[in-house]
Amino acid sequence: MSLTGSLDLRTNPDRVSFTFTVENDGDEPVTLSFRSARTADFIVLDGEGERWRWSEGKMFAQALRSDELAPGETVTYDGEWSSPVSGTHTAVATLEAENQECEARTEFSV
Secondary structure, X not given: OOEEEEEEEEEEOOEEEEEEXXXXXXXXXXXXXXXXXXXXXXXXXXXXXEEXXXXXXXXXXXXXXXEEEOOOOEEEEEEEEEOOOOOEEEEEEEEOOOOOOOEEEEEEEO
């Protein structure tokens, strides 16, 4: 089982939009198991410190859920940072499945 992540973003002075794509690049189906409605998270780092986290202050429905990705299939997750702080940052997207790991990073400037 192998998951590969990629992170695309669009920057504007008033917001940064994130799209995290997770692909099953293996030969077998992969089941993603979640404990809540939070399926992915987006973090913005400023140097080594955390500047912003998409999930902070949000509430998520607590419900067990599973999604299956066939070989070659992708799933995308979106997030948005309103009123971003100017500067150069590193964006990190993480899959929040309890049984699989996948992450993607990219640097950007606002």
